[in-house]
Amino acid sequence: MKAVNISAIATSDGSTTFFHSTLNEHYHSINGAFQEAEHVYINSGLSYFHHKEATTKIAVLEIGFGTGLNYLLSIDYAIKNNIAIEYTGIEAFPLPLDYIQQTNYQNFLATANLTSIFQQQYLAAFETEQHISANQSLKIEEINLADFSTDKKFDIIYFDAFAASKQPEMWTAEMIQHVCQFLKDKGIFVTYSVTGNLKRCLRDLGFTIERPIGALGKREMMRATLTR
């Protein structure tokens, strides 16, 4: 693992993100990494699904695991709400552990010691499933999304790729179709961005689309429910 082109910065809400100088792109909104992740993936994704389906066991697939912020917020939510989470992250270019250790996400979590447990388990999670408690698991797959395959099906996909303007190959119809094959019926796909192409792809795949208000002044985000 090496990350020569990546440096930590503070976003407007005080939470850390990284800047990728080759792509000229940040890992999160510079207006607030925590606020963006909480709004898009937790409030509009995990919490929405939890209440809609009234289920206590939820399998999450995250595309672009990066710093683990979405994972930490998901486990924090799960512990507060007494639900079980089986979390799988896909990451083609893992951040080295010493980068993960530069983040300050514990300041934004209710559960004590969550980030220190995560940091202890981070490298091992690339090898075998790790457990924060009997009800919470983490596995990270170091793989290009295009090559990822599994027999598992997931309740929620967090699609947290870099923007389509920077990494268009992540947003093609083929890539969206590829990732959506891993979603259960009634499952949801959430992402921070809405493009015409994404809307068309998801509709063609049998999703019902909603566009809730986006994070931090963004007009909209994408939430799509598989209804086929």
Ligand SMILES: C[S@@+](CC[C@H](N)C(=O)[O-])C[C@H]1O[C@@H](n2cnc3c(N)ncnc32)[C@H](O)[C@@H]1O
């Ligand atoms: C916007 S950042 C993700 C932020 C992350 N969710 C977080 O909270 O830190 C996009 C991530 O996608 C990863 N990535 C880029 N290309 C990929 C690919 N082809 N397959 C899987 N992951 C990829 C990047 O390395 C980066 O970690």
